[in-house]
Amino acid sequence: MVPTTEVADATLRKVTIRLVPFLGLLYFVNYLDRVNIGFAGPSGMKIELGLTETAFGFASGIFFVGYLLLEVPSNLALHRFGARRWIARIMVSWGIVATAMAFVPNGTMLYILRFTLGVVEAGFFPGILLYLTYWFPQTQRARIVALFMTAVPISTALGATLSSLVIQYGDGVFGLSGWRFMFLVEGLPAVALAVVTWFYLTDRPAQASWLAPTEREWLTAELAAEQVAVERAEHWTVRKALTHPRVLGLALIYGGIVYGLYALGFFLPTIISGFQQQYDTHYSVVQRGLVNAVPYLIGAVVMVRWSRHADRTGERVWHVALPALVGGLAIPVALYLGNPFAAMVAVTVCAVGVLAALPTFWALPSTFLSGAAAAGGIALINSIGNISGFVAPYVTGGLKDVTGTQRAGLWVVGLCMTGAAIGVLALRSRARHVLR
Incomplete structure (x- = not known):
């Protein structure tokens, strides 16, 4: 055999x-x-x-x-x-x-x-x-x-x-x-x-x-x-999955992480413009695309390796919290770096943090949801979390209009991602038997 x-x-x-x-x-x-x-x-x-x-x-x-x-x-x-x-x-x-x-x-x-x-x-x-x-x-x-x-x-x-x-x-x-x-x-x-x-x-x-x-x-x-095994540990109906504080908490955490993903799109053009001004040059469409690609390609490599480590160790929560925290701290740092190369490094760190947190985050709901409850719960988390896609452009743009700079809007990004890191740790303390 x-x-x-x-x-x-x-x-x-x-x-x-x-x-x-x-x-x-x-x-x-x-x-x-x-x-x-x-x-x-x-x-x-x-x-x-x-x-x-x-x-x-x-x-x-x-x-x-x-x-x-x-x-x-x-x-x-x-x-x-x-x-x-x-x-x-x-x-x-x-x-x-x-x-x-x-x-x-x-x-x-x-x-x-x-x-x-x-x-x-x-x-x-x-x-x-x-x-x-x-x-x-x-x-x-x-x-x-x-x-x-x-x-x-x-x-x-x-x-x-x-x-x-x-x-x-x-x-x-x-x-x-x-x-x-x-x-x-x-x-x-x-x-x-x-x-x-x-x-x-x-x-x-x-x-x-x-x-x-x-x-x-x-x-x-x-x-x-x-x-x-999941159903024996705790029975979940669709209704329970759509109303339970644990699911709603995960939705808010996801929203904080995704807020950082949307915000990267706002800040990267500023960084690229800084390169052009500092070196008195002009980038073609392809060249701008290549510069824009750097944080995401590095993030993709780290994302896969980080998620493999999470699977190998069986630990999920810190594999979400740590990269979210690092990414949240990196964006405010980027705001105060006058050198475009240094700012690009900080933005890349933020991209790595966002992308490393996302796949391990999605391993959390299926640890306690299955069947129709998983269908409803996963959809609800994604739905509420993606409110960031609607809110982020308005908040970032509105704060720029009020203050005249990108700094206030990107401080909000840092706070949202840091809040997501704290949130997932707090959620584990309340559901340690499920989230680890």
Whole structure:
């Protein structure tokens, strides 16, 4: 008989190779479609549609309103109907709406489409996180989520350059402005990948014909045993998961970490401008993209290694708190460094802190939630946490208008991330039997 450890290693290796790169590709396309309005605005959209800065900010932020409203129902639907069908449905819907942005005639229709994009995309990210719990034991989840989430720094690092080049060289193609052509080109892959998803994904290990019988049996039994252990420790209904202080606390902690992720996008252009001024030079689109990529690419490497350490030791809470604290302290330091290189180092440390904290954080909810409760709880955490995506631009911009500098807004970033670190430690003290 083949030893269980050999079966486990072979099974997890097959599952990882088959699922993680494909899911990462989906998230790359998803994240780019979500944020590419930021590249369209200064590239002619605001002028062509007659948008003020306030109107453009509203159009950017209203996405999160639709997104927040439908997160929980969408994830519960995924749990009921299966990941293959539901993820494909989300993708084809968001692809159609994202592509329609290429033909938006005015500001009002832009608001409608951005709101609709949030509605149809709702549930994608928490749905993937839930789907991964169907395939990987708890001892592997931080590492797997980290591998999946490398799509965030990669899309952030490459997205600006890719979108800028499409805008630059697509201007006039099919009679469209460059920003319109970008929406067209970047929206269609989601529709195509929806078709692939329908045929490629498998809902549960028991249905995986691409695993050997012994591998299917081992993985199904392993995950079933884990679910029984979680349910015996503490029974959670969907209602309890949506109202319990522990889940709400995790949502606020996640919001504090994500606030730092959104804020990096505000500060990096300032750093790059400092390089150009100090050295009296001008960067091309590609060069600016490469400078912008540095913190995220370093963060991606550290994120994967840090999450592996968390899985190996079995410790989660400090693996969230420590990088969040370091990242929170690094941003205020960057504000007072006159040398752009030194400021870039501080910003990179912040990026590393944010990205290292995120995947291990997502290993926490599944330590006490399973089944439909996990579907609802994970979606609620992501939904509330992503309020940062709506709040951060307004708070940062508003404080700059009042004070005349970026410092006040980025002090808020540091406080939010530090608060997240303190919060996760406080939560462990109240639920030490679950969170460790």
